[in-house]
Amino acid sequence: MSWxxxxxxxxxxxxxxxxxxxxxxxxxxxxxxxxxxxxxxNLCGHCVSLCPTDAIHHEKMDMRNFPxxxxxxxxxxxxxxxxxxQRRSHRxxxxxxxxxxxxxxxxxxxxxxxxxxxxQPVEIKVIQASDRVALFSDxxxxxxxxxxxxxxxxxxxxxxxxRKSRRISGSCMRMSCVTNPWAWPGSxxxxxxxxxxxx
Numbered sequence: 001m002s003w004x005x006x007x008x009x010x011x012x013x014x015x016x017x018x019x020x021x022x023x024x025x026x027x028x029x030x031x032x033x034x035x036x037x038x039x040x041x042n043l044c045g046h047c048v049s050l051c052p053t054d055a056i057h058h059e060k061m062d063m064r065n066f067p068x069x070x071x072x073x074x075x076x077x078x079x080x081x082x083x084x085x086q087r088r089s090h091r092x093x094x095x096x097x098x099x100x101x102x103x104x105x106x107x108x109x110x111x112x113x114x115x116x117x118x119x120q121p122v123e124i125k126v127i128q129a130s131d132r133v134a135l136f137s138d139x140x141x142x143x144x145x146x147x148x149x150x151x152x153x154x155x156x157x158x159x160x161x162x163r164k165s166r167r168i169s170g171s172c173m174r175m176s177c178v179t180n181p182w183a184w185p186g187s188x189x190x191x192x193x194x195x196x197x198x199x
Contacts, residue, residue, distance in 0.1 A: 004057065005056075007056075013030065013031070014053075015027060018032060021047050042117050
């Protein structure tokens with residue numbers, strides 16, 4: 001049985017689904033035919049999202065995640081540009097605990113960031129215990145310092161200059177590898193000006 005069905009009363013036979021997903025959709029005698037299963041469908045949801053009449057239903061996906069597009073909504077490009085340009089990175093925090101509801105909202109909305117074929121190959125772990133945050137931060141720094149040493153060993157870097165470079169890189173990395181503070185309240189924080197990359 002096909003994972004996807006088409007509501008013939010809503011379908012206008014525009015053919016967008018056939019054009020965009022030839023592995024699942026085809027046209028026979030000017031009628032759209034669909035056959036989807038684990039072999040042909042990678043669950044990207046593209047067919048559902050692009051259908052202009054909402055005629056496509058995918059039984060393996062939550063259809064509530066496909067709100068209809070209101071093309072009448074005005075979109076001011078300059079406001080969007082201003083919004084992007086006003087983004088700032090904050091690296092000094094109060095340590096105030098963030099309510100779980102807000103964390104859940106942030107994590108949930110991250111799922112809508114574009115990924116190839118909507119595969120979403122990202123896993124988010126929210127850790128709030130400050131001692132564990134510090135542990136992960138130290139482990140991350142140790143990993144990258146070790147990685148630097150391996151790379152330098154492969155390219156044959158040696159001598160005082162290389163050791164100084166490694167020492168400076170490790171120092172900067174230790175300051176910069178503080179885990180994301182919005183997800184881990186109570187972690188140590190630092191000001192951007194305290195991290196200096198070697199010239």
